[in-house]
Amino acid sequence: MTIRLEQPEDQAAVYQVNAIAFGRDHEAELVARLRGLPQTLSLVAVEGDAIVGHIFFSPVTLEGVDADRQLFLGLGPIAVLPDHQRQGIGTQLTLQGVEQCRQRGAKSVVVLGNPQFYIRFGFIPAAEKGLRCEYRVPEGAFQVLELAPGALEHCWGLVQYRPEFADCE
Numbered sequence: 001m002t003i004r005l006e007q008p009e010d011q012a013a014v015y016q017v018n019a020i021a022f023g024r025d026h027e028a029e030l031v032a033r034l035r036g037l038p039q040t041l042s043l044v045a046v047e048g049d050a051i052v053g054h055i056f057f058s059p060v061t062l063e064g065v066d067a068d069r070q071l072f073l074g075l076g077p078i079a080v081l082p083d084h085q086r087q088g089i090g091t092q093l094t095l096q097g098v099e100q101c102r103q104r105g106a107k108s109v110v111v112l113g114n115p116q117f118y119i120r121f122g123f124i125p126a127a128e129k130g131l132r133c134e135y136r137v138p139e140g141a142f143q144v145l146e147l148a149p150g151a152l153e154h155c156w157g158l159v160q161y162r163p164e165f166a167d168c169e
């Protein structure tokens with residue numbers, strides 16, 4: 001299994017991976033709408049010739065922070081085909097995705113998801129850093145990972161995803 005940047009010819013397979021893993025089209029459509037926007041990152045997991053997993057990152061804004069000066073990214077969606085799950089592919093996508101975010105100069109990464117999956121990467125409840133999600137979500141589901149010590153110093157308040165996310169509930 002290898003992980004690499006998504007290429008233009010991967011788009012149909014990435015749509016399928018998301019649609020199958022989530023059992024609906026919302027996340028696949030979301031990726032189709034966000035792809036190519038500035039500061040987005042899309043990685044695929046490949047086995048043989050087949051794309052079996054996908055992870056996507058897009059910029060989020062943080063209240064009172066100049067987005068041109070400090071990059072914050074939102075992780076999601078992440079998807080692995082059901083018959084390839086529980087083999088470490090989601091872990092590798094997350095680890096390599098976060099590392100790419102770091103290399104691109106992002107200060108931190110937020111995610112909305114099951115803490116049981118994300119805690120292993122060092123994500124903590126975003127509320128502990130004074131960050132709030134614009135969506136009503138279960139306690140602890142909104143999480144953050146600082147990519148450098150003190151990255152969130154002087155940063156708190158409302159975090160907002162790209163508006164396209166609002167159509168994906």
Ligand SMILES: CC(C)(COP(=O)(O)OP(=O)(O)OC[C@H]1O[C@@H](n2cnc3c(N)ncnc32)[C@H](O)[C@@H]1OP(=O)(O)O)[C@@H](O)C(=O)NCCC(=O)NCCS
Binds near residue numbers: 022087088089091092
């Ligand atoms: C979440 C997902 C991407 C994980 O991919 P994966 O390749 O199965 O993940 P891994 O094999 O690396 O699993 C790592 C660990 O996370 C746990 N895990 C996997 N999926 C999980 C989930 N949905 N919730 C909580 N824990 C999960 C596994 O138990 C495993 O722990 P272990 O090593 O102690 O057994 C995959 O289950 C998926 O595509 N789910 C459907 C779409 C989805 O819900 N996306 C995430 C939205 S937050």
